[in-house]
Structure formats: C-alpha cells, structure tokens
Amino acid sequence: xxxxxxxxxxxxxxxxxxxxxxxxxxxxxxxDVRPAADVPFGCTRHDFPGGTLAPGFIxxxxxxxxxxxxxxxxxxxxxxxxxxxxxxxxxxxLLPTFITDRGDRRAEAVAxxxxxxAAGAPGVLGIHLEGPFLAPARKxxxxxxxxxxxxxxxxxxxxxxxxxxVLLTVAAEAVSPAQIRRLAxxxxxxxxxxxxxxxxxxxxxxxxxxxGVTHLFxxxxxxxxxxxxxxxxxLDHGGLWAGLIADGHHVHPAALRxxxxxxxxxxxxxxxxxxxxxxxxxxxSFTLNGRTVTxxxxxxxxxxxxxxxxxxxxxxxxRFAVGHLRQPLAEALRMASFYPAQFLRLxxxxxxxxxxxxxxxxxxxxxxxxxxxxxxxxxxxxxxxPLPAVQAP
Numbered sequence: 001x002x003x004x005x006x007x008x009x010x011x012x013x014x015x016x017x018x019x020x021x022x023x024x025x026x027x028x029x030x031x032d033v034r035p036a037a038d039v040p041f042g043c044t045r046h047d048f049p050g051g052t053l054a055p056g057f058i059x060x061x062x063x064x065x066x067x068x069x070x071x072x073x074x075x076x077x078x079x080x081x082x083x084x085x086x087x088x089x090x091x092x093x094l095l096p097t098f099i100t101d102r103g104d105r106r107a108e109a110v111a112x113x114x115x116x117x118a119a120g121a122p123g124v125l126g127i128h129l130e131g132p133f134l135a136p137a138r139k140x141x142x143x144x145x146x147x148x149x150x151x152x153x154x155x156x157x158x159x160x161x162x163x164x165x166v167l168l169t170v171a172a173e174a175v176s177p178a179q180i181r182r183l184a185x186x187x188x189x190x191x192x193x194x195x196x197x198x199x200x201x202x203x204x205x206x207x208x209x210x211x212g213v214t215h216l217f218x219x220x221x222x223x224x225x226x227x228x229x230x231x232x233x234x235l236d237h238g239g240l241w242a243g244l245i246a247d248g249h250h251v252h253p254a255a256l257r258x259x260x261x262x263x264x265x266x267x268x269x270x271x272x273x274x275x276x277x278x279x280x281x282x283x284x285s286f287t288l289n290g291r292t293v294t295x296x297x298x299x300x301x302x303x304x305x306x307x308x309x310x311x312x313x314x315x316x317x318x319r320f321a322v323g324h325l326r327q328p329l330a331e332a333l334r335m336a337s338f339y340p341a342q343f344l345r346l347x348x349x350x351x352x353x354x355x356x357x358x359x360x361x362x363x364x365x366x367x368x369x370x371x372x373x374x375x376x377x378x379x380x381x382x383x384x385x386p387l388p389a390v391q392a393p
Contacts, residue, residue: 003043004377007036009051009363012330014338014352023053025359028376032355048363051371055337055351056092056360057314060167060344061128061214061243061272063097064309067281069288070096074108076115083116083123085280086273087380089313090336090370092360093125093350095167097274100131100142101289110161117163122375125346126165129158130214134194135171140219141308142194143289150175159186165344169214171195172230177208184209189344192240194219195230202233206240212267212343213242215274216259217251218307231259238264241343243272244335246320247312249299250274253324260325270339271317271332276300276309319368329368 006023011033022039024031039045064070066085068078079096086094098109106129113127131142133150150170158168159182167189170180173196180190192205193214198221202210213220213234221229234242242263244256263269273279276293277286284295293300293308300308314336321332341351349358359377362370372383 003031003040005039005043005045006048006053006361006363007039007045008047008049009053011353012052012054012333013354014055014334017330023353023361025361025374025377028359030353030355030357030359033353048371050366052364053353054333054362054364055353056362056373056375057090057271057318057336058125058340058344058346058350059086059091059094059273059275059314060270060340061097061130061274062086062091062094063099063275064277064286065275065279065281065313067277067283067286069277069286070098070109071101071105071288074098074105074112076112076119076121079112079116079124080119080121083121084381086275086313087123087373087375088280088370088382089315090362090364090373091123091273091314092362092373092375092380093123093346095126095128095165095344096124097128097130099288100134100146102146107157110163114162122378122380125344126163126167127161128167128169130169131194133170133174135173135196137196138171138194138219138221140194141288141293141302141306146289148174150179152179155179155182158183158188165189165346167191167212167344169193172197172201172205172210175205177204180205180208180210184211192220192230196221197230199228199230199233202230202240203237206233206237211239211241213240215245215250215272216242216269217255218245235259235262236264237267239267241267241339242269243340244269245274245310245312246271246317246325247298247310248320248324250307250310256325260327268339268342269335270343271314271321271335272340273312273314273317274309275312278311279313315364315368315370322368
C-alpha cells in the first residue's frame, strides 16, 4: 500500500505533543513518527495546518447511533451502521452495547458482532453486554422483568462467544465471586454496575477478577461516610477502571471533578458515551424494550423521567472534559483513547500514535471539533482531505 504522510498538524502521541513532525502510515499501521523534514521521497503527503492529530477515540459503551439501536438491529449491518455513525465524531473503535433483553436476542447480538468483526467492519472491537445480571433496585432504564441472577449455563455461553473482546456489566449481588473468577480467567472483562452492593462486596468481586465499573455514579450505591458503596470502592481501589458519562446530565461536573482528583491508581477514569440512536441523528425518540425514549434538551428519558442513555459523542465528551472538568487537553485525550484501550487490554496496538500501532487517528480543529478520522489507515466516509494530496519531494 502507498506510504502516506500526515503533516502540518501538531501530534499528540498519547504521551506528548510534537510539533513539526509527521505521522507515516503504511497500510493499516503507523510506520513512524518523525520530523516533517524527514518525510520519505515519493510518499503521498497530506498537510493539515493548524490541526491536532491524536489517537482515535475508543468508546466502551455504545448502545446505538445514527438512528440505529443495537438491541433492535442485531445484524452485522446494524453494528456497522452504529460504528460508522460514531466514526464521524472521531470514534475509531467501539463496543456495541446490548442491554438487558431476552436470551435469544442476546445470542443474535453476539452473532452479529462476530459477523461484523469477521467482515472487517471498521471500528468494531467486540461487544459489551450490559445485563441482564443486574440489581433490580438499581435497574435504571433496564427492563425489570428481564433482570435475573447469573447461572453457570450463562457463564459457559459468555466464555464461548468467539470474540476477542467481551465486556460484561454485572451487579455484584447477581453473580458469585466464583463466577466472576471463571469469566475473568476466560478472558471476559467483568465490570460492576447497576448494583446496590456494599463496599466489601466490591472488594471481593475485584479480588475475584472484576476489572471495572460501568458509568460511575449512575445506577449504583453511592459514597456515604459510613457506607462507601460502589462509588467509594471504585475510587479507593487501585485496580478498578471506570467509565464516565461526561454530558452534564448524568453526573454533576463537580462530582466528576472530585472523582478525578480522588481516584486511586494505577487504574483510571475514562470517557464513555452510553450513546443511543439520537447520537449523530436528528431523531428525537426511539423504542427501547417496547418503551418510548424521548430526547428533550439533550436528555434522553423514559416517560417516568428515568435517564435512558445519552445522545453524547466522544468529541463532545472530550470538549466537556476540557471545558467543565478542567482537564488538560492531553489528559482529556488520554481519557478518550489510551485509558479505554488499557481497560479493554487493547493498548498494545491502540490508544497511541506510535510505530507499529493501528493507524486509528483523529484530526481535531482548534475548537476540538473533528475534521477527519482514519480507521486502520483508511479515511472514514464523510470526510475528505482538507488539502489535495501531493507527492513528497
């Protein structure tokens, strides 16, 4: 494949900003990052003055987008459409998220993602199964009638998806530590959420292999001075990663700022969209498990006012992290790329602009809007290079 040089923009590698450098892309991989003066003769050069090239965003929680809901579009085409909708906003890798539903529909969803990955659908990294093994008291927008405890038959099915990346959200009270241990040892990434569990049970789940927490603060036991709950355990436990829905509706910005200061490492807090079909669409309503969800003022709610996902996109989440959470741009970009890559164990070839990494790259304007995005070295549909390509002298 022809060698491409992405030049003119400052480059955020995932660790530092570089100026007067170029990203060399050969096929699906980054060949090198070097001074622009050293771009090889004869390569195809694209110049992007005034922009910022950064690692493409990775979203671990995407229920839908572009008018498509994964629970209702359980096909490879539906999965690809959701990924394409979010690619326009800089998301170069995502986990289609299937929420609590019937077992036969869940099996269809797994097969759809497996088919999409086999077909090479750009940006599809695996699947996120959110439920049905949740706490009824913290169901959120999940259908109460479909929530249930986990069985060993469920564990067998989850270990047999054939997918490299499977993220599973469970409530600690709906599964046993032994089940968590089996899943974690089998490669499933177990995340705790929709849970009313106490601090001590979270610690036991983490010891058994639970790796993360789903949408911190939302649908979980809160931080109290005598009962730290799931929120307190997440911030106190250095091994638990956690996603944040940074849209100004799900969590107050002050609470998110406090969490960012309090989080014990090495695990980090990262950005997720929890996006539903209105993300990247003009549609203001959709049906979820037979119930109508309506968008008003940027909030997606059921008829009783319960929040039901968001219309957030990852570029907006980055802007929110900078503008409202007071994060330096470098840290906000890491929260959208490198940290989720680490959480999903994909950081060996995603989340950085470095030699050998997948050429998943986003080009941002000065206001952090998305000018272009590449997935595996291919400019995603809907974008065109701002300036004509030229042969490097």
